[in-house]
Every structure is written in structure tokens, then in C-alpha cells.
Amino acid sequence: MPDFVQRVSAKNELVPEWASQEVSTGTTIMAVEYDGGVVIGADSRTTTGAYIANRVTDKLTQIHERIYCCRSGSAADTQAIADVVTYQLGFHSIELDEPPLVETAANLFKASCYRYREELTAGILVAGWDKRKGGQVYCVPIGGMLVRQPVSVGGSGSTYIYGFMDSNYKPGMTKDKCMELTATALSLAMERDGSSGGVVRLASISEEGVERRVILGNELPRFSTH
């Protein structure tokens, strides 16, 4: 007799456990500064328990013309926070009659994430370009801290690539080298982390504007393990 164990929730036999679990962006996200802009990247997997709810998620969310955020943690929490900050920043920008600063956007994220730190599960990387300081990456992890870093990784898959990042990042890299570094790092993380996978989404933000790219599964860099 086949032994198929289907984990069903105790509350209702007909509704499997994954159906009542919250949707989380398991995730690997990364952001790198270079002279003249930033490169950001993310995987594309959203999970509810062990089921992949969306295998082509776009975790690189536009907050303003040249400011993006990379979302990790609870999908509902990060989508809601991003919507709120997009509104606040848009309003602020109209009042200023000037493109907003990346630091402003990062502080708006921090304000929401810190105030509601007990209720939220959100790890966010804010990255973009502004006239004052050029390309910047700000890290707003769970808890609501704010710190600027030249390179930052986040999400459940980030733990697998700290070593790679530390040994391969050098200050003063070109945009294309940063893209390559990000794509390789994300591929490595997606290889090892079950909650990360799908395609690699990349974006580069500079004074010229935003350039988006998708690297499909079969085009990802391969490693000696296969």
C-alpha cells in the first residue's frame, strides 16, 4: 500500500497546511554600489510553506523613478510597506519639486519598519541614484535598523553567499562587473537555498535611467558541482 503522507491541518481535514500558511518571499536579494549607480538583483520565488505560489515574482519594486527596493520576508508586509512608502515619497517629491534622495526613501522604510517592528516581517534593501551622493545602497533588515553599505545581501539565501561576496567584491568595480557578480552570487544562493529559485531579475540604476534584465533558468551561470 502506497505511503503518501499528506500533512493536513488539524483544524480542517480538507485544507492542507500550506494553504493556511502565510505567503513569504523566501528569497535571495542583493544590491551593489558602483561609481555612477547601483546594481540590484533578486530571485523570483514566492512560497506558501512548501508550495511555490509564484515562480516569476518581481521582488525589485520601483519606489520612484531612480529608487528601487528589494523585498524579502512576508510578501503581504513588504508589498504593503512598499505601497505606503511609494505614496509618501511621491508626495514628498511633489512638495520638493525635485527628485527625492535615496536616503529619504530609506528613512521612510525605516520609519515604518521600526514603528511596527513587532507586527512586521520585512527585510528590505533600498537602492538608487540621486544627484547628491550618486549610487547608494541602504539596508533595512528585520527590526528596522538603517545602515548604508557598498554591498548588501538579504533574504534566506543570503547566508550562503556571504563568503563569496566578501572575497569577490572589490571597491571601484565597473557596472558590468557588478552585474556579473550579482548574477553569479544569486545563482549560487538559488542553487543551495530551497526557498530561492526561478529566474534572476537584475536592474541597474544610474543617472541615465533604469535598465532591467531577466536571466532565465537555462542561461544561469553553472558551477563545478554539476
Next chain:
Amino acid sequence: MATLTVSRPPVGGFNFENCKRNAVLEGEVTKLGCSLPAARKTGTTICGVVFKDGVVLGADTRATEGMIVADKNCSKIHYISPNIYCCGAGTAADTEMTTQIISSNLELHSLSTGRLPRVATANRMLKQMLFRYQGYIGAALVLGGVDCNGPHLYSIYPHGSTDKLPYVTMGSGSLAAMAVFEDRFKPDMEEADAKLLVRDAIAAGIFNDLGSGSNIDLCVITKGNVDYIRPHDEANKKGVRTGDYKYKRGTTSVLTKVVTPLNLEVMDESVQTMDTS
């Protein structure tokens, strides 16, 4: 005579005062040996697909209360606006009320703007309401429609996260339905192909998931036209009995027959009409 009213500021969110009472009741009821009624959940398979000219939404029609089928033919595709419909999985009451509330607000919004509502607007309203209630409203929705920017399809989860995709499935039968979609979906399908694909996806849910069953409802939305097909496919027809337990006349022979007429006089006749409007 003026009355003094102390106005309490409106408190948002749920009122959890009855939780203590419910816990006490549950304890007492188990002592008596019976159980409290469970909320009716729509076990469900719902799905949606974007095709060349619009969207096709599909749903099964079984509503369950624990292990019992409470409704063999319930309607899971809800009206939001003339160009937008929404399938609901999860707690039946939550999906029903949530879609009605948003439908009402969207109609008012549409009167304000003077325009046909957009699917993105309905999506925003739904996700912001569900996030506000932090997942306590158990409504998992598939929202689809056609507006001035073309056909759109969203999946909305109880905690308030949404995904905009060309094909989505929700409910306990969503894995079975998604398997069908991942195998046979192609972008820019014709209407007939899209309807067949959705029908097959729901059928996969009906026959492979215990929480889904009965018939298949379809809703085809295109620019300027909605086809609400209920039922599209009676996948589970009630069988016809092959035998009959009734005895034929003459099985028991009649020996004598006595007829006694009862002469009754009509004393008073009054008619009360029922308001059936």
C-alpha cells in the same frame, strides 16, 4: 428634549471580547458530548487564465462544513463590477462579504470618476482591506477583468499579498489545477482553447481533491461582454435509481372496501396573500 450622547471614537479591527466566552463554551460542550458548529469553508478549486481577448475564470461548486458537503451547487464566482469578476476560496462568508463590500465601494468610486473601474483598483482595495485584518479574514481570491488597459488577472492571499500573472489557481485543489495549467498554457490563446483549459483545470481539482466537487462554473470576460456560464459542465450528475422499493398495486389483495364520506361544511374562508416580490 436634548439627549447627551457620549461619542466613542470608532475602534477599528476585530472585537475579540467573545473569545473567552467561546473557550468556556467549548469546554462545557465537550462535557455534554456534542461539538460546536464549524465555519463553512469552500474547499474549492478556483482558477483564472488570460487569453487573447480577455480572461476566463473558473470554479467548482462544492461548499464543505468539515467533512460534509453543505452546498452541492454554490456560486463561487462573485460580481465586482460589470467588467470585473472575482472567484473566492477559503471561508465562504469572508469571500462573500469581502467581494460585496469592494463591489459596493467600487461602484461609488466609478460614479465619482465617471469611468469604468479598473482591475488594479479592485486589487488595491481588496489587498488593503485584507492586510488591515492581518489574515483573520480567510479570503483567497482570483480577481479578473478587462478594462481600458486590457485584460488583467490577480491572485490575492488572505494576508494581503497579491500576484499579477497570466494564469493563477487557488484553493485546496489549486495544485491539481496548476499542474494542468503548467502543462498546457500558452500565451494569446483563443477563447475556445482558454475555456477548455480552465474547464480541464477545474475538473482536475474536482476529481483529485476531496474538498472540491460537483459542477464547473465558468466566466468569460472580454471587452464589453461577460459570459457567466453556470453550470458550464455538470461533471457530477446525480445518478438515476435503477431499482424501486415501492410495491406494485395488487401485491396485497384487497378483500373488502368501505367508503364513508365525511360531510364537512365550509364555515369561514379567508385568503392571506404572501409578499413574494
